[in-house]
Amino acid sequence: MYEGAVQDLIDELGRLPGIGPKSAQRIAFHLLAADGADVRRLTDALTEVKLRVQFCEVCGNVAESERCRICVDPRRGDDVICVVEEPKDVVAIERTREFRGRYHVLGGAINPLDNVGPDDLRISELMTRLADGAVTEVIIATDPNVEGEATATYLSRLIGPMGLTVSRLASGLPVGGDLEYADEVTLGRAFEGRRVVGS
Numbered sequence: 001m002y003e004g005a006v007q008d009l010i011d012e013l014g015r016l017p018g019i020g021p022k023s024a025q026r027i028a029f030h031l032l033a034a035d036g037a038d039v040r041r042l043t044d045a046l047t048e049v050k051l052r053v054q055f056c057e058v059c060g061n062v063a064e065s066e067r068c069r070i071c072v073d074p075r076r077g078d079d080v081i082c083v084v085e086e087p088k089d090v091v092a093i094e095r096t097r098e099f100r101g102r103y104h105v106l107g108g109a110i111n112p113l114d115n116v117g118p119d120d121l122r123i124s125e126l127m128t129r130l131a132d133g134a135v136t137e138v139i140i141a142t143d144p145n146v147e148g149e150a151t152a153t154y155l156s157r158l159i160g161p162m163g164l165t166v167s168r169l170a171s172g173l174p175v176g177g178d179l180e181y182a183d184e185v186t187l188g189r190a191f192e193g194r195r196v197v198g199s
């Protein structure tokens, strides 16, 4: 539709999650009209995030070194691991201040329609962590939707026979959505009222 660089920008923006063609076009023209310094801050932030941020070798959360700040924090308990789909879920749960253990980020959820199976998630890494005996409870905090439920069921069947307590967040979370959409109070209550599943 447009020439060269403008169309390239629209195409790249349009590949971002949640940004349709109209939004891509609007953002592109906003950037065209914006101050050079503002645009430079954005490009710097994009470059920096790719340079400095990596995924924690232990839990899969975002980190600025090999391990994330939660994995290196000596005040956190090693006996409970909370399993989530994405790093943004770690942020959502941290906001509730209900949890003082460690996390494990799967990198998504089981979704046959998108060809995402257990092997595509960081499940073997989780099993390795559980094998060392320090962990007594695994809290499965996947999203309250079909994929999150399927992942939770899969995990509880896998972990249950290991003799660990496996729990799920209490109901009351907005069904069908992302964990991050729940407000802190609701998510905090779901955490506190978590129920033990399987064994």
Ligand SMILES: [Zn+2]
Residues within 6 Å of the ligand: 056, 057, 058, 059, 060, 061, 067, 068, 069, 070, 071
């Ligand atoms: Zn970590």
